[in-house]
Amino acid sequence: MTDASPARRSTFGIAPQQWADAWDGLRSIAPLMPGSALFGMAFGALIRVAGIDPWVGTYATVTVVAGASQIAIIEAIRSHAPAVIAVVTALVINARFALYSAALAPVFAAFPTRWKLGLAHLMTDQAAVVALQHADRYPDPVRRRWFIVGGALPFVVVWVIGSVAGIVLGPVIPDAWQIGFIVPLMFLAVLVPGLRDAPGVVAVAVSTLVVVLAKDLPWGLNVLAGALAGIAVGSFVPSRRRSGGAVPDDGLAHDAGAGE
Numbered sequence: 087m088t089d090a091s092p093a094r095r096s097t098f099g100i101a102p103q104q105w106a107d108a109w110d111g112l113r114s115i116a117p118l119m120p121g122s123a124l125f126g127m128a129f130g131a132l133i134r135v136a137g138i139d140p141w142v143g144t145y146a147t148v149t150v151v152a153g154a155s156q157i158a159i160i161e162a163i164r165s166h167a168p169a170v171i172a173v174v175t176a177l178v179i180n181a182r183f184a185l186y187s188a189a190l191a192p193v194f195a196a197f198p199t200r201w202k203l204g205l206a207h208l209m210t211d212q213a214a215v216v217a218l219q220h221a222d223r224y225p226d227p228v229r230r231r232w233f234i235v236g237g238a239l240p241f242v243v244v245w246v247i248g249s250v251a252g253i254v255l256g257p258v259i260p261d262a263w264q265i266g267f268i269v270p271l272m273f274l275a276v277l278v279p280g281l282r283d284a285p286g287v288v289a290v291a292v293s294t295l296v297v298v299l300a301k302d303l304p305w306g307l308n309v310l311a312g313a314l315a316g317i318a319v320g321s322f323v324p325s326r327r328r329s330g331g332a333v334p335d336d337g338l339a340h341d342a343g344a345g346e
Contacts, residue, residue: 104232107224111236114220118212122241123248129153129160130252136164140253147249151207151242155179178313186214193217193234196227205231208238210245289320 095102126147133143138160150156155176162172186209194202209217217234224230293316300311 103229107229107232108236111216111220111233111238112240114233115212115216115237115241118216119241119244122210122212122244123251125153126245126248126250127252127255129157130249130254131256132157132160133249133253134256136160138163143253144246144250147246151210151245152176152180152183153245175313178317181317182211183209186211189218190214193221193230197231201231205234205238208235208242210238210241213238213241288323289316292316292319 097105100108129147130143133140146156158175158179159172162175187206190209194205197205213234216237220233221230224233293312295312296315297312303311
């Protein structure tokens with residue numbers, strides 16, 4: 087008898103090597119998943135407290151995947167802020183993703199366009215950091231992208247599940263601590279994956295402090311003030327870069343058993 091072909095050994099069209107790489111990605115990001123679930127629950131609860139249609143909130147959770155800016159927008163809505171303030175606040179908070187894009191460009195360079203677009207949608211702070219930390223372990227871009235999807239996709243799924251749970255349980259969570267803790271939590275959630283980056287730590291610490299101290303500002307401007315203050319202070323903090331381990335991006339080496 088002949089051995090089973092690689093195609094027959096695959097599951098759902100995904101080869102064993104792909105599953106193994108995706109599993110490694112999941113294990114790498116797993117310690118951060120409880121935070122994703124709690125943050126999602128906080129966002130979902132705030133949706134109910136703010137009186138936003140649960141279906142709209144759920145749709146935003148799946149399509150936007152940017153919890154910090156989503157919470158900022160909801161807080162602006164609660165404060166009856168002009169739309170321009172809500173939009174500018176969200177843009178300032180999400181500006182960090184421009185830095186992630188620049189850092190991830192060589193990691194994604196050899197990926198097909200459909201993979202670049204799909205993974206870009208799944209890139210949270212945590213997923214981006216994990217992808218950057220482990221990219222040099224996967225010189226084969228096929229294996230590299232499966233490692234990334236294994237970490238990024240489950241993390242987003244946990245965020246969505248947490249958000250839905252928060253929407254369902256929202257009415258039983260006291261309104262008194264919603265705004266007092268969820269907005270600072272927004273900045274702390276961004277801090278978690280960047281603990282080794284001194285500018286990031288300082289920026290988020292300053293942002294959180296300003297948000298709390300300036301909580302009486304109208305229209306939720308304390309969030310915008312916190313974000314801008316964190317960016318300004320963090321820009322003056324020197325960063326120590328790790329040596330060695332350049333990210334491979336030639337896209338030439340491929341594992342014969344990895345498939346697409």
